[in-house]
Amino acid sequence: MAKNLVYAQSGGVTPVINASAYGVIASALNSDSIYKVYSAKNGIQGVLDEELFVMNEERKAEIEKMAYTPGGIFGSCRVKIETEEQLNRIFSVFKAHNIGYFLYNGGNDSMETAFVIFEYAKKIGYDLKVFGIPKTVDNDLLHTDHCPGYGSAAKFTATAILEATRDLKSMSTSSTKVFLMESMGRHAGWLAASAALSQEVEESAATVILMPEVAFSKERFLKRVEEEIIKRGFCSIVASEALRDKKGMFLSDAGYTDSFGNVQLGKISSVLEQMIKDELKLKIHAALPDYLQRSSRHIASLTDWQDAIEVGARAVLWMSKDDTSGKMVTIVRDMDQPYIRHFDTVELSTVAGGTKTLPADFIDETGYNVTEKFINYARPLIIGETPNQYMYGVPMYSKLKYCLEEKRL
Amino acid sequence: MAKNLVYAQSGGVTPVINASAYGVIASALNSDSIYKVYSAKNGIQGVLDEELFVMNEERKAEIEKMAYTPGGIFGSCRVKIETEEQLNRIFSVFKAHNIGYFLYNGGNDSMETAFVIFEYAKKIGYDLKVFGIPKTVDNDLLHTDHCPGYGSAAKFTATAILEATRDLKSMSTSSTKVFLMESMGRHAGWLAASAALSQEVEESAATVILMPEVAFSKERFLKRVEEEIIKRGFCSIVASEALRDKKGMFLSDAGYTDSFGNVQLGKISSVLEQMIKDELKLKIHAALPDYLQRSSRHIASLTDWQDAIEVGARAVLWMSKDDTSGKMVTIVRDMDQPYIRHFDTVELSTVAGGTKTLPADFIDETGYNVTEKFINYARPLIIGETPNQYMYGVPMYSKLKYCLEEKRL
Numbered sequence: 107m108a109k110n111l112v113y114a115q116s117g118g119v120t121p122v123i124n125a126s127a128y129g130v131i132a133s134a135l136n137s138d139s140i141y142k143v144y145s146a147k148n149g150i151q152g153v154l155d156e157e158l159f160v161m162n163e164e165r166k167a168e169i170e171k172m173a174y175t176p177g178g179i180f181g182s183c184r185v186k187i188e189t190e191e192q193l194n195r196i197f198s199v200f201k202a203h204n205i206g207y208f209l210y211n212g213g214n215d216s217m218e219t220a221f222v223i224f225e226y227a228k229k230i231g232y233d234l235k236v237f238g239i240p241k242t243v244d245n246d247l248l249h250t251d252h253c254p255g256y257g258s259a260a261k262f263t264a265t266a267i268l269e270a271t272r273d274l275k276s277m278s279t280s281s282t283k284v285f286l287m288e289s290m291g292r293h294a295g296w297l298a299a300s301a302a303l304s305q306e307v308e309e310s311a312a313t314v315i316l317m318p319e320v321a322f323s324k325e326r327f328l329k330r331v332e333e334e335i336i337k338r339g340f341c342s343i344v345a346s347e348a349l350r351d352k353k354g355m356f357l358s359d360a361g362y363t364d365s366f367g368n369v370q371l372g373k374i375s376s377v378l379e380q381m382i383k384d385e386l387k388l389k390i391h392a393a394l395p396d397y398l399q400r401s402s403r404h405i406a407s408l409t410d411w412q413d414a415i416e417v418g419a420r421a422v423l424w425m426s427k428d429d430t431s432g433k434m435v436t437i438v439r440d441m442d443q444p445y446i447r448h449f450d451t452v453e454l455s456t457v458a459g460g461t462k463t464l465p466a467d468f469i470d471e472t473g474y475n476v477t478e479k480f481i482n483y484a485r486p487l488i489i490g491e492t493p494n495q496y497m498y499g500v501p502m503y504s505k506l507k508y509c510l511e512e513k514r515l
Numbered sequence: 516m517a518k519n520l521v522y523a524q525s526g527g528v529t530p531v532i533n534a535s536a537y538g539v540i541a542s543a544l545n546s547d548s549i550y551k552v553y554s555a556k557n558g559i560q561g562v563l564d565e566e567l568f569v570m571n572e573e574r575k576a577e578i579e580k581m582a583y584t585p586g587g588i589f590g591s592c593r594v595k596i597e598t599e600e601q602l603n604r605i606f607s608v609f610k611a612h613n614i615g616y617f618l619y620n621g622g623n624d625s626m627e628t629a630f631v632i633f634e635y636a637k638k639i640g641y642d643l644k645v646f647g648i649p650k651t652v653d654n655d656l657l658h659t660d661h662c663p664g665y666g667s668a669a670k671f672t673a674t675a676i677l678e679a680t681r682d683l684k685s686m687s688t689s690s691t692k693v694f695l696m697e698s699m700g701r702h703a704g705w706l707a708a709s710a711a712l713s714q715e716v717e718e719s720a721a722t723v724i725l726m727p728e729v730a731f732s733k734e735r736f737l738k739r740v741e742e743e744i745i746k747r748g749f750c751s752i753v754a755s756e757a758l759r760d761k762k763g764m765f766l767s768d769a770g771y772t773d774s775f776g777n778v779q780l781g782k783i784s785s786v787l788e789q790m791i792k793d794e795l796k797l798k799i800h801a802a803l804p805d806y807l808q809r810s811s812r813h814i815a816s817l818t819d820w821q822d823a824i825e826v827g828a829r830a831v832l833w834m835s836k837d838d839t840s841g842k843m844v845t846i847v848r849d850m851d852q853p854y855i856r857h858f859d860t861v862e863l864s865t866v867a868g869g870t871k872t873l874p875a876d877f878i879d880e881t882g883y884n885v886t887e888k889f890i891n892y893a894r895p896l897i898i899g900e901t902p903n904q905y906m907y908g909v910p911m912y913s914k915l916k917y918c919l920e921e922k923r924l
Contacts, residue, residue, distance in 0.1 A: 119682050148688045177681025183689040264909050265813055270806040272586025272912075273528050279557045280592040285806060306907045375803075376785065394784075396802035397679040397694060404674055405813060407908065488908030498715045499816065499897030500673050503681075 108139055109206025111422075112153065114146035116185075116212035116219065119178040120243050120255025121262070121406045122414035124504075126211050127180070128173040129418025130239070131161050135169070139426040140207065144511060149183035150210070150219055154192065156199050156513045163509040171504035173415060174494060176403035179504065182212075187219050193226045200234065202514040207235045207425050211418070213242035213253075217434055218458035224432045237421040238434035238454050241414075243400045245296035248460040249452040250436035254417055255400070257410025257487030260300030262402040263289060263344070264312075264488060266395065268304035271311035271342040274391070278340035284331065284382055284390040286343040288375035290399050293348060294463040295319050297399070300484055301344035302476045310338055313475070316345040316378075319464045320473040321352045327378075328385055330474055335388065347374050404501050408490025409445065413437060420449050445486030517548055518615025520831075521562065523555035525594075525621035525628065528587040529652050529664025530671070530815045531823035533913075535620050536589070537582040538827025539648070540570050544578070548835040549616065553920060558592035559619070559628055563601065565608050565922050572918040580913035582824060583903060585812035588913065591621075596628050602635045609643065611923040616644045616834050620827070622651035622662075626843055627867035633841045646830040647843035647863050650823075652809045654705035657869040658861040659845035663826055664809070666819025666896030669709030671811040672698060672753070673721075673897060675804065677713035680720035680751040683800070687749035693740065693791055693799040695752040697784035699808050702757060703872040704728050706808070709893055710753035711885045720751050722884070725787075727757040728873045729882040731766060736787075737794050739883055744797065756783050813910050817899025818854065822846060829858050854895030 113130045115123055127145070134143040143161040146152030159180060161169070172179055187193065200208070210220040217238045224236040240247050243259035267287055274285040289298040295317030304311040314330055316322065334341035349357045358374045379392040417435040424430040433451035440446045468480035495502045522539045524532055536554070543552040552570040555561030568589060570578070581588055596602065609617070619629040626647045633645040649656050654665035676696055683694040698707040704726030713720040723739055725731065743750035758766045767783045788801040826844040833839040842860035849855045877889035904911045 115685070119685050121678075151689060175681070176678040177683075178685030181688060182685045184686070185689050261908055266807050266811070268909050269530075269585040269810040269812055272584070273806045273810040274586075276524070276528050276587030276591045277593070279590060280560060280594050287807075303907065304909050307909050307911060373785075376782075391805050392803070393805035393807055394801070394803040395807065396800050397682045398675050398696075398802055398804065398807070401678040401682040402675070403678055485907060490908070491903075491905060494900075496900060498712065498894060499670055499899070500677050500713050500716050502716060 108141035110142040110144060110204050111140050111207035111209070112144045112146055112158065112205050113209045114149045114152060114211065115178040115180055115182045116149040116210055116216035117182060117242070118400060119182055120241050120400055121176065121258035121403045122254055122411050123211060123241050124175040124179045125173045125411050125414035126239050126241060126254060126418035128169065129415040130209055130422055131172070132169055133419040133422040135161060137422060137426050144203070145180040148181035149185060150187060151183045151185050152181070153196050153199050156515055158203065158511040160509045160511050164506055168504045168506055173411070174403065174492070175503035176401050176501065179506065186215070187222050193222070196223060197226065197230060197232055198515060200232065203511065206233060209237045209239055209421055211239040211241050213244065214247055214457060214459055214461065217454055221454040221458045224454060235425040235429065235431040236454070237425055237431070238457065239417050239421050240434055240436070243297060244291050244294060246294040246461045246463070248457050248462050251439040251447065252437060252487055254410060254414035256296060257407040257413070258402070258405070259297055259400050260303065260484060261407040261488035262399055262405050263297055263300045264303035265405055267301045267312045267342060267344055268308045270393065271304070271308055274340050274342060275310060281389060282391050283335060283339070283388045284341045284343065286345060286375055286378055286390060286392045288394045289344055289346050291318065291346045291348055293318070293461045295346050296464060298344050298346035299464060299468065299476050299480055302481065303484055303488055311342050312344045314341060314343040315475055316343070316349055317464060317469060318346045318348040318350060319469060322349045322357060323352070324381065331382065331386060345374050345378055349374055404494055406492050407488045408492050409487055411492050416449060424451065442482045442486060445489070517550035519551040519553060519613050520549050520616035520618070521553045521555055521567065521614050522618045523558045523561060523620065524587040524589055524591045525558040525619055525625035526591060526651070527809060528591055529650055529809055530585065530667035530812045531663055531820050532620060532650050533584040533588045534582045534820050534823035535648050535650060535663060535827035537578065538824040539618055539831055540581070541578055542828040542831040544570060546831060546835050553612070554589040557590035558594060559596060560592045560594050562605050562608050565924055567612065567920040569918045569920050573915055577913045577915055582820070583812065583901070584912035585810050585910065588915065595624070596631050602631070605632060606635065606639060606641055607924060609641065612920065615642060618646045618648055618830055620648040620650050622653065623656055623866060623868055623870065626863055630863040630867045633863055644834040644838065644840040645863070646834055646840070647866065648826050648830050649843055649845070652706060653700050653703060655703040655870045655872070657866050657871050660848040660856065661846060661896055663819060663823035665705060666816040666822070667814070668706055668809050669712060669893060670816040670897035671808055671814050672706055672709045673712035674814055676710045676721045676751060676753055677717045679802065680713070680717055683749050683751060684719060690798060691800050692744060692748070692797045693750045693752065695754060695784055695787055695799060695801045697803045698753055698755050700727065700755045700757055702727070702870045704755050705873060707753050707755035708873060708877065708885050708889055711890065712893055712897055719747055721753045723750060723752040724884055725752070725754040725758055726873060726878060727755045727759060728878060730761045731758045732761070733790065740791065740795060754783050754787055758783055813903055815901050816897045817901050818896055820901050825858060833860065851891045851895060854898070
């Protein structure tokens with residue numbers, strides 16, 4: 107008998123997380139082996155609360171528009187599944203709603219959650235197919251060439267630093283000499299490094315990139331900025347939020363810790379801005395895009411968007427046709443240029459909790475820029491623009507009905 | 516005998532200042548009354564330095580692409596013309612290069628510069644046509660319905676807060692409760708107010724807008740944020756960099772003063788972020804787009820872009836055909852919906868140095884939002900998207916040859 111499916115979003119959103127949602131939901135609605143298609147409200151929290159939106163009730167046109175919707179369309183969460191009580195509750199809800207498929211769309215913490223649920227199903231003998239759908243602007247998941255979400259946030263980053271550097275360049279003769287943009291990336295420098303993708307078009311953009319994989323040295327950094335000022339008259343900098351010194355201490359620490367123990371970082375821009383003012387006496391502008399970097403749907407990358415849709419659709423295909431379970435969809439690159447790739451799977455257990463940092467050969471010998479190897483890797487991921495729609499001058503998106511399934515518990 | 520023309524850019528750039536440059540240069544190159552077309556390097560500084568780029572040497576395709584180019588394509592400046600010595604030098608350069616037309620593209624400080632040059636020409640009996648071309652993301656110039664640049668920065672602002680609020684909304688159940696975005700606008704709240712243009716599509720975006728026209732009260736502000744948290748579970752805030760308290764003191768002051776005596780503001784986002792953490796104990800994310808707000812060419816408004824081209828082209832038309840001088844081009848609105856407008860001129864003297872703040876009837880009775888009247892005013896200005904081109908995944912722009920005219924002094 108056909109079973110029901112639950113899809114949920116977890117962790118920080120990306121510009122294309124809803125493209126994956128579209129991939130899952132549109133394919134599940136068309137599948138013969140799946141009966142009802144649910145999306146949990148606010149990630150796994152919606153399962154715990156028995157709050158499930160019925161996708162079968164939505165209009166087809168709105169399902170299509172999901173792929174263009176910023177944010178997390180069903181709500182996301184930062185909730186860790188740790189206790190037997192939580193797991194019992196999850197499976198009571200699954201049982202009550204005849205759930206046979208569970209898809210969790212998130213980063214490494216979310217893959218841990220998916221893995222815990224997969225293991226528990228085996229333990230209690232509940233027939234459940236579990237799939238992880240990768241998603242993170244940080245691009246730090248193991249065993250996949252890249253993560254959906256990264257390409258779009260990278261495209262935003264490269265575009266923003268290109269445009270802001272053109273601004274700086276215009277003003278530098280009689281005004282601001284330094285522009286500094288802070289980049290997200292809690293554990294790895296993938297996003298900061300993506301700023302270098304602007305250089306092919308504007309060679310003076312992001313000429314100083316501070317990645318967390320390279321220990322920060324104040325002396326060397328200030329010297330590097332001064333070199334740029336001498337060479338060009340201005341300096342364009344991108345700095346990762348997660349910079350550490352030689353001793354491994356974060357340069358900045360906003361003091362938050364989430365339920366997975368991640369320290370929430372921020373404000374490296376303020377630390378470096380003050381440093382440049384105090385030590386070099388240069389006029390500086392600093393930007394902190396924050397959520398803009400991971401939410402800018404309007405400048406999503408076409409490649410990334412297509413990947414995001416396909417990882418969702420493939421998970422449904424593999425679960426429903428091939429009975430695969432306990433896996434995360436991965437992207438395998440076949441060629442850099444022209445860029446071609448295929449999809450595969452990896453055991454959830456091997457992804458959970460792991461972090462992929464920038465390989466040493468992606469960072470150049472100065473430590474302030476990337477190598478050609480990184481450019482060849484990252485460039486295909488930001489190529490192309492999506493066909494967006496606007497209403498009243500701002501991006502238009504899906505307006506779902508959000509019909510909640512009747513509670514049974 | 517046909518005379519030569521000098522165009523120059525001044526003050527902070529906008530996403531469409533180069534669209535005005537295109538309007539001027541393309542029309543001047545096609546004019547029978549104008550012989551050579553120059554663009555000064557770095558604004559009026561390029562005239563002082565006798566550094567003039569010869570536009571007649573550029574390829575036509577690159578001239579066309581100027582309209583898509585971020586930053587100030589010839590360099591801008593913050594230089595005040597105050598002394599007889601500066602004026603003498605300017606007119607020596609004009610004389611040496613047979614300049615009969617001078618167009619200055621900028622904000623109110625730049626219109627002051629254009630006016631001083633216009634007056635001096637009359638005083639010394641030098642035959643010079645002078646025109647000001649309005650440009651400022653701040654939208655604070657007098658005697659024009661709006662300023663080219665504002666619509667595009669407003670479109671960026673409304674889009675960014677819409678997308679970031681969708682992000683906040685997704686996460687608010689178990690994580691961040693407040694998102695705050697700082698907005699430019701040194702003297703007036705036009706840009707902060709433009710965040711409200713997101714509300715038609717996402718009603719929870721920018722529900723608290725802090726405009727400098729309304730004296731900031733900590734107590735009322737925190738109460739307003741709490742109301743939003745109770746109502747929606749989260750709160751989306753846009754705050755102008757130029758907030759002042761009841762006594763008229765700036766909440767934040769980075770300590771810079773430019774050559775026109777403008778205090779350079781910033782970091783209101785940090786002040787308010789700390790306030791919300793300390794007083795309401797809420798998890799908050801704060802963004803400071805800074806240059807991104809005035810440089811985001813990729814999300815330029817079509818209406819604004821067309822206005823920017825036309826103010827440039829009309830200035831050339833009126834100078835060369837009608838012998839008009841000492842004026843700034845203005846935009847006169849004929850209807851809100853459908854939006855139609857025409858162009859006119861105003862005496863430079865009446866624009867110079869003045870500032871247009873938000874009218875009282877554009878701000879609602881709470882002081883934290885705008886009125887329908889503001890929406891009707893601002894909405895047409897952000898409508899439409901420009902047909903952008905990308906290369907390697909980032910915006911492509913004009914690559915000029917920048918041939919400098921031989922110096923004669």
